[in-house]
Amino acid sequence: MKLTVNGRAHDLASDPLRPLLHVLRDELDVTGPKAGCQQGSCGTCTILVDGEARRSCLTPLALVDGAEVTTIEGLGDATRLNALQAAFHQYYGAQCGFCTSGMIVAAHALLERNPAPTRHDIQTALAGHICRCTGYVKILDAIEAVARGETFTETNGDRQPGVEESVAKTGVSG
């Protein structure tokens, strides 16, 4: 079976019913998608299959033969964040980080088909994604910020802004 993951082509001889999640994590070492429940109920394993958001734990390898798979790693990296990644960082949409890759991938699929979603649209699109830390508000804020075209300065991950820099930015001094 053939699979392209984040632009790299792979030829796989795995069990056709093996969940794509396990193929990605254990065979291809792509660990961005997480195994939160392996029952399709938490959203942490969400990836893109030919651009559409899918649960990789529910997807047998046979169903994606020949498909193009994109994971969180394929959307951007620390030196070049995509807008959603930058927004999640800036709006504190990621807390423990375990649900984050699934959230961002699902939000990416939403914005691809609906660039101007309402807050309700975002809530509906993310209905299958569980976050136990944030209470969701910051996640929704981050996606809304991207949808309304906000630009993000913190896109260069080489340089974590230090305390001084943040203080200067917010105008707060101690």
Add this chain to the structure above:
Amino acid sequence: MTSEILLPTSQEEAIASFGDGGGLTVLGGGTALMPELAAGGPSGLRVLCLARAGLDGVSRSNGSVTIGAACPISALEELDEPLATAARHVADPEVRAQATVGGNICVEASAESPRGDLQAPLIALAATGRSSGAGGERTEPIENFLASRDGRLLLEVSYPDTSRVAGYAVARRPHAHHYPIMAACAARDSGTTRVAVTGAARTGHRCTSVEQALASGATADDAAARVVDDVAGELRDDALASAWYRERVMPTLVARALAQLEEGSA
């Protein structure tokens, strides 16, 4: 043990591969099968995958709406009521885009939840199912198919393409991925009302007692109360709700679905 997968690329090939279904597991979108495998289900399955068999379309022709068994549930969200609303209540958008109509109709209820939540709206729409298996192909009312689906490969479902009023009332699930605890579906077409419930019994269930009461002029509330007769002895007792609870709430849901018929026709 490695699984074996059959990937027919046409309906005819799928029918031939299925034969009488012996030793085969049919794979639609995988949303029911994969969690069972992850939870320690059987390995080394022989699987018939319908993804490429050309059974994933929706068509309107000759007075019928026809839905392929491998059609994703998301494709039903804009179809006729009460099917569309029921489809929007299935899991979340990503699961709906992967799960199939055929899977929802053919999956067995589990110990935890009733599943099969599109069966009742299809019964209310007077849908038929076309299937193959031992003895060849047959087309029958969907409730008959549900009663004898073992060893059958569902190919498509169809319902009359007419204008009707519909009602849908649901006891909501506590979480996106739970099945509805129960739902009542009603559809009225040319003065005839069909009523069905999901979550009450082993499969979606047509409520003939309610229908007969309506036909003989009972009020909607009085007719709704008859649902207890329709599901007597079959009420589910599971993690979502007890049989005791279902028996008491089901009439209310049926009454609400019937009330929507009056609003719809007004």
Add this chain to the structure above:
Amino acid sequence: MKAVGARLPRYDGLGHVVGETTFVDDVRVPDGNLWARALRSPSHAARIVRLDTRKAAELPGVHGIVTHEDIPRNVYGHLEALGVPADEPLLAEDEVRYKGQPIAVVAADSEEEAQAAVEAIELELEERDTLFDIRKAFDPDAPKIHPWGNWFPYFGGPDEGPDRRKVRKGDIDKAFSDADTIVQGVYRPAAIEHCPTETQVALVVPEASGRLVIYSCTQAMYFSMGVVAAHLEVPLNKLKFVGGTVGGGFGGKVDTAAETLSGLLALKTDRAVKWRWTREEEFLASSTRAPWHMEIADAVTSDGWILGRKMLTLHDAGAYARFSPYGLTKHAFHHAGAYTIPNIHFDGFVVFTNRVPTTAMRGFGVTSVSFAVETHISRIANTLGLDPYEFRLKNANRVGDTTPNGVTLTDPSTVATIHAVAEAAGDTLAPEYAAMTSEPRSGPLLPDHLVTQQRDGRSAHA
């Protein structure tokens, strides 16, 4: 003070948003690792009649099985360092006391082979009667959970009985005889599973020197290190913990769950071993927030003063004590809430049942009592026909008030908090209440019954 008031980026935020953060299950070992699975008790309460792992050990892919016999020190208490005696075996020995309690663990080449071996372990149990309702734990005919009984017997202190956490203050009998009304309530918040999106997981890699490298999702690194060292009876320099990346914990990853048994399997097989719990295991066998039973009776006056409080708390520890005595102690400190009550009679028990052991969760022991106290305060206001804001503001802690355990408050924030709540809710307070502050009580805010309690306190800084 540069960080205060500033919006600083999360130190680990960038890794999270690009999927590069390495959680324990993301760690890869060069030569790969074995996979662990546990045999867990299918019964809520039973005597172990027979446990035989010989057939399981012969199955393909199986490298090692650990039972209680392999553990240098099987019984160790989470609070042993504080003098709380141990009560919980790492692997069940003769009794199982909750469904899901681990009995044996297997390491194999794959999770499937490990699971097959678990299912091949022969286990014979003799079922015992179960106890789930903490209110029935004190009945003479209640099933006995532990040899010493059904509630924790080791609370110390010169003024306390050994079997409960007691708080006494003022003259409770006088408060109740002086009262215009007694307002009673019973509050029973249920257990809650923390449900972190990352289930319990550990990876243990043995080094040539015999040191174990333990990748852990614990919320309490150094504490977990101590627990592992105690069970293994090794000095701390034989353990290297790698942690600090936790996929959600909320208190549920304070108990040491997977590290010790994974370490024992790594030692036995001399291979790296990873143990990741399934979601089902997480729900079945990981600790939860405790269920509580709280009874409050308050002696109150018609004009809105609380003269005294009698309270009984039953804290459901589940089958073993773990941190519950600590949780109940915090609970006891907070049982008057943010209000000043001069006469107190509090008894709290840590009660054992056949539930999964309970543990910390976001304000261990305090959230339950806060829920009960605030609900009760509203109930009193309703009973007396008083405005709930005004009733709260009168009784709210002021500088110089003393807590139930005798600490004098120097900077209480209750008044400001209630003002903020009213503002957020869009409710307008009467001018005299809106003008209240946390300044020491005087005039109408210092009735006779509060004079003595202010004199009896100890300074918080003493």
